[in-house]
Amino acid sequence: MPELPEVETIARGVDKRVRGRTIVSVWLGSKPEPFRSKAAEIVDALTGSVIERVHRIGKHIVVDLTRPNPSKGRNARRSSPVSDGKHPRLDPHPWRGQWLVHLGMTGRLLVCVPQEPLPSHTHAILELDDAREIRFVDPRRFGRLSVLDLSAPAEKPRKHAEKKEIHSQGFVGTGQEPLEISLADFRALFRGRRTPIKSALLNQKLLHGVGNIYADESLFRAGIRPRRQAGRLTGRELERLHGAIQSVLREAIALGGSSVSDYVDADGAKGFFQLEHKVYLRTGEPCLVCGAPIRRILIAGRGTHFCPHCQH
DNA sequence: CATGTTTCCTGACAGC
DNA sequence: TGCTGTCAGGAAACAT
Numbered sequence: 001m002p003e004l005p006e007v008e009t010i011a012r013g014v015d016k017r018v019r020g021r022t023i024v025s026v027w028l029g030s031k032p033e034p035f036r037s038k039a040a041e042i043v044d045a046l047t048g049s050v051i052e053r054v055h056r057i058g059k060h061i062v063v064d065l066t067r068p069n070p071s072k073g074r075n076a077r078r079s080s081p082v083s084d085g086k087h088p089r090l091d092p093h094p095w096r097g098q099w100l101v102h103l104g105m106t107g108r109l110l111v112c113v114p115q116e117p118l119p120s121h122t123h124a125i126l127e128l129d130d131a132r133e134i135r136f137v138d139p140r141r142f143g144r145l146s147v148l149d150l151s152a153p154a155e156k157p158r159k160h161a162e163k164k165e166i167h168s169q170g171f172v173g174t175g176q177e178p179l180e181i182s183l184a185d186f187r188a189l190f191r192g193r194r195t196p197i198k199s200a201l202l203n204q205k206l207l208h209g210v211g212n213i214y215a216d217e218s219l220f221r222a223g224i225r226p227r228r229q230a231g232r233l234t235g236r237e238l239e240r241l242h243g244a245i246q247s248v249l250r251e252a253i254a255l256g257g258s259s260v261s262d263y264v265d266a267d268g269a270k271g272f273f274q275l276e277h278k279v280y281l282r283t284g285e286p287c288l289v290c291g292a293p294i295r296r297i298l299i300a301g302r303g304t305h306f307c308p309h310c311q312h
Numbered sequence: 313c314a315t316g317t318t319t320c321c322t323g324a325c326a327g328c
Numbered sequence: 329t330g331c332t333g334t335c336a337g338g339a340a341a342c343a344t
Binding site for chain 1: 314315316317318320321322323
């Protein structure tokens with residue numbers, strides 16, 4: 001299941017491969033679940049657009065798009081410079097947009113040549129101008145695709161804008177970045193919350209990017225039991241947790257993420273952080289620090305792994 | 313508002 | 329072998 005380190009790995013890989021390319025055509029599958037925007041809006045936003053950059057915010061892959069010469073009437077601008085046919089000048093006011101990809105549980109974003117056999121559960125294909133394509137594949141269909149039109153008038157709030165996920169400059173995510181948040185802000189996130197710390201870590205409106213694997217691994221590293229009330233952790237414990245989350249995520253990114261179930265990066269390569277897991281999916285196995293059997297409980301419907309001896 | 317529960321999906325796996 | 333049932337889990341929708 002792709003969490004922050006996996007999404008970061010994929011975004012970097014896709015960026016390296018497709019930055020600067022133009023999307024020539026778009027195919028979307030007929031299953032509706034993966035599409036958060038209307039199919040026509042996705043096709044409109046992507047077709048003919050240049051991929052300026054691919055990056056990560058929370059668990060979302062964000063693809064920045066521009067289109068120097070809008071073709072659709074809705075996007076046309078009076079100020080579009082007229083090309084002289086020889087010198088395609090840079091438009092000072094290009095159409096701008098973003099393609100947002102959430103991989104859910106089983107989503108993949110792959111860059112390959114069209115000759116590569118098409119996996120089943122392929123929901124979107126973007127043909128590029130260098131005869132390669134970007135494929136979105138997701139068997140379980142928990143993943144989501146959407147587009148943002150950043151050139152739309154700012155007066156009328158865009159979709160999701162009221163949820164404060166969208167800034168005028170684009171998608172900003174649902175919560176705070178775990179790798180950037182200060183200790184003071186981190187502490188403030190949990191103040192007064194009675195929910196278990198594990199649930200709070202999974203809440204994307206607080207921190208975004210941490211999922212089940214890294215919540216469990218971080219709590220183990222910080223020596224904190226997952227059922228502890230978030231608001232009752234001591235300052236010292238929150239400081240350990242803040243450090244644990246950041247070190248776990250950084251190490252995982254360095255190893256290309258964790259390949260459990262079927263996670264692969266943009267090249268189809270696996271990560272290696274699953275070899276470093278201390279508690280996740282190790283139910284009944286001895287703790288690597290003290291030897292006590294790792295326990296598994298259910299919190300907020302999620303399998304939660306911890307060492308009953310090392311975590312308090 | 314805060315928190316807990318249900319729902320969506322398919323592949324993997326257990327049991328017969 | 330092949331069927332059926334169960335389960336996992338991110339996040340939105342719904343309930344309390």
